[in-house]
Amino acid sequence: MPELPEVESIRRTLEPVLAGRRVAAVDVRSPHCLAAPRDPGAFARALTGRRFARCERRGKYLLLWLDDGGALVVHLRMTGRLVYRPPAAAGAAAGGAGAAAAGDDRHLHLVIRLEGGGELRFGDVRKFGRLWLAAGEGDLPEGIRRLGPDPLGDGFTLARLERALAGGRRSVKAVLLDQEVLAGVGNIYADEALFLAGIHPARPAGAVGAAEAARLLAAVRQVLEEAVARGGTTFSDYRDGLGRPGGYGSTLRVYRREGQPCPRCGTPIAKVRLGGRAARFCPACQR
DNA sequence: AGATGATCCTGTATGC
DNA sequence: TGCATACAGGATCATC
Numbered sequence: 001m002p003e004l005p006e007v008e009s010i011r012r013t014l015e016p017v018l019a020g021r022r023v024a025a026v027d028v029r030s031p032h033c034l035a036a037p038r039d040p041g042a043f044a045r046a047l048t049g050r051r052f053a054r055c056e057r058r059g060k061y062l063l064l065w066l067d068d069g070g071a072l073v074v075h076l077r078m079t080g081r082l083v084y085r086p087p088a089a090a091g092a093a094a095g096g097a098g099a100a101a102a103g104d105d106r107h108l109h110l111v112i113r114l115e116g117g118g119e120l121r122f123g124d125v126r127k128f129g130r131l132w133l134a135a136g137e138g139d140l141p142e143g144i145r146r147l148g149p150d151p152l153g154d155g156f157t158l159a160r161l162e163r164a165l166a167g168g169r170r171s172v173k174a175v176l177l178d179q180e181v182l183a184g185v186g187n188i189y190a191d192e193a194l195f196l197a198g199i200h201p202a203r204p205a206g207a208v209g210a211a212e213a214a215r216l217l218a219a220v221r222q223v224l225e226e227a228v229a230r231g232g233t234t235f236s237d238y239r240d241g242l243g244r245p246g247g248y249g250s251t252l253r254v255y256r257r258e259g260q261p262c263p264r265c266g267t268p269i270a271k272v273r274l275g276g277r278a279a280r281f282c283p284a285c286q287r
Numbered sequence: 288a289g290a291t292g293a294t295c296c297t298g299t300a301t302g303c
Numbered sequence: 304t305g306c307a308t309a310c311a312g313g314a315t316c317a318t319c
Contacts, residue, residue, distance in 0.1 A: 012301090032295095032296095076300055077295095078296090078300090079296090079297080107297085124296090124297095125296080125297055125298065126295080126296045126298085127297080128294050128295065128296065128298055129297075168288090168289090169288075169289065169290095170288080170290075174289085236298090236299090275290070275291080276290090276291070276292070
């Protein structure tokens, strides 16, 4: 679920409330989600007493740096949530409606209590999300080291995209989803970018021309920037670092709109299965 | 190299 | 209503 815009929204909302805060206690409720260290006691002991500094995003990974150079790394995968709950709410009784924080407590897996009140809560319905405690840059999870450039940064150039596409027989959508080519695009924004660029998702990468590659690069940047500006896309699970849903859902042009008219030409949006996942596109606009 | 399917999980929607 | 099946935003691994 959380792709680049969602993780970026979490980063932006968490940084101001976490920076400078010290960990008072760590409650591991589901050891399952710990990638390193895997032992819940060791994880809790290692994190307790340390102080949060800056929050950084790399692709879909969130890095909560500690002021001693270590980092708490989080990947939310499909349904994970990382939400700060302020002291007032944390102290409130477990009352019905407003339990939006990190999902209902049934799926709450880790609670980091902060000195001075408030807590950071990690929840995940499907339990695919993972947390790592790293000693420093060289100790970050393997997946981070393999990430390609950030599509909103300077490293993602047209030359680089063309190189990734050149001669490739896999689909152009598979290239967009490859985190080693560019970091942060998932199913939603891959479909949206391909629509904006007018390229069929199943087109072999090697058959994408130079002009189309340029359009695709611009389209990827456009959809990601738009989505970041609106706080990401929420269907059911995603919430930002303060528990709020994203506002980009109503802007989506093809994702989850199969059967509805294409915003450009009115042709019904199609849905096919590509590489084991759904791909939505306009059969008239995208060739 | 790249496609495919299984896997990790639970919730929801759909069909019978 | 009950039950079975398919599917959902991600990433990794085995197999062909």
